[in-house]
Amino acid sequence: xxxxxxxxxxxxxxxxxxxxxxxxxxxxxxxxxxxxxxxxxxxxxxxxxxxxxxxxxxxxxxxxxxxxxxxxxxxxxxxxxxxxxxxxxxxxxxxxxxxxxxxxxxxxxxxxxxxxxxxxxxxxxxxxxxxxxxxxxxxxxxxxxxxxxxxxxxxxxxxxxxxxxxxxxxxxxxxxxxxxxxxxxxxxxxxxxxxxxxxxxxxxxxxxxxx
Numbered sequence: 001x002x003x004x005x006x007x008x009x010x011x012x013x014x015x016x017x018x019x020x021x022x023x024x025x026x027x028x029x030x031x032x033x034x035x036x037x038x039x040x041x042x043x044x045x046x047x048x049x050x051x052x053x054x055x056x057x058x059x060x061x062x063x064x065x066x067x068x069x070x071x072x073x074x075x076x077x078x079x080x081x082x083x084x085x086x087x088x089x090x091x092x093x094x095x096x097x098x099x100x101x102x103x104x105x106x107x108x109x110x111x112x113x114x115x116x117x118x119x120x121x122x123x124x125x126x127x128x129x130x131x132x133x134x135x136x137x138x139x140x141x142x143x144x145x146x147x148x149x150x151x152x153x154x155x156x157x158x159x160x161x162x163x164x165x166x167x168x169x170x171x172x173x174x175x176x177x178x179x180x181x182x183x184x185x186x187x188x189x190x191x192x193x194x195x196x197x198x199x200x201x202x203x204x205x206x207x208x209x210x211x
Contacts, residue, residue: 016046019060019068026072026159030130031079041127044069044159048166061159062167066155069159073124077151082145107133117145121154 013021022043029040047069051062106129110119116137123133137147 013043014050014060019047019064022065023068023072026069027076027079029076030073030134030155031076031083033080033131033135040130041162044162045166048163048168049170051163051167052170056178062163065163066160070156071161073155073159074152077134077155078148080131081138081147081151084135084138085141086138102128104132104136107136111136111140111142114141117150120147120150121157122129124154124158 013025014053016023025043026040028034047060047065048062050060051065107119107123107125110123110126110129110133114122120133120137123130134147134151
């Protein structure tokens with residue numbers, strides 16, 4: 001009996017869809033406001049690992065995964081930008097998701113602190129923020145060429161870095177698939193660290209302002 005698909009589990013997604021799953025998840029996570037809960041970081045890393053191992057009978061092609069990841073991330077970001085330019089504010093005002101509202105607030109601070117280019121690149125490495133910043137960039141009128149340039153830079157560094165990191169680890173450690181679950185947990189934890197630092201910094205700033 002086939003195992004039920006779990007959209008929050010990277011291995012389950014890759015077993016069901018292969019490289020196509022990488023494209024679909026990254027497109028939804030970076031282009032559609034409904035995709036903020038999807039496992040982008042762990043999916044990329046796990047896909048890189050599965051290019052060297054045959055865990056669960058799944059063996060992926062490294063060029064195929066890199067291409068699918070880049071296409072999903074870049075097309076998703078452009079879709080998000082267009083959505084934001086046309087209907088972003090209305091969508092954010094209507095959403096009931098606390099995570100999306102908080103992500104939008106962090107994305108706005110990122111833009112204010114680092115400027116357009118650096119903010120678009122940094123957002124790629126922040127869960128939830130990378131979902132919200134693309135439509136937010138369209139919403140605030142960031143020039144289309146500026147956004148396109150930096151989202152391509154950030155998207156390629158993010159996707160290739162995590163996929164190749166997983167591939168390198170899988171190539172250098174024998175039977176690395178035995179440690180797949182702890183490795184995925186570690187990647188998720190590390191990917192959440194920048195978010196945690198931003199939250200702590202914001203709390204300290206607001207606390208200091210109150211004195």
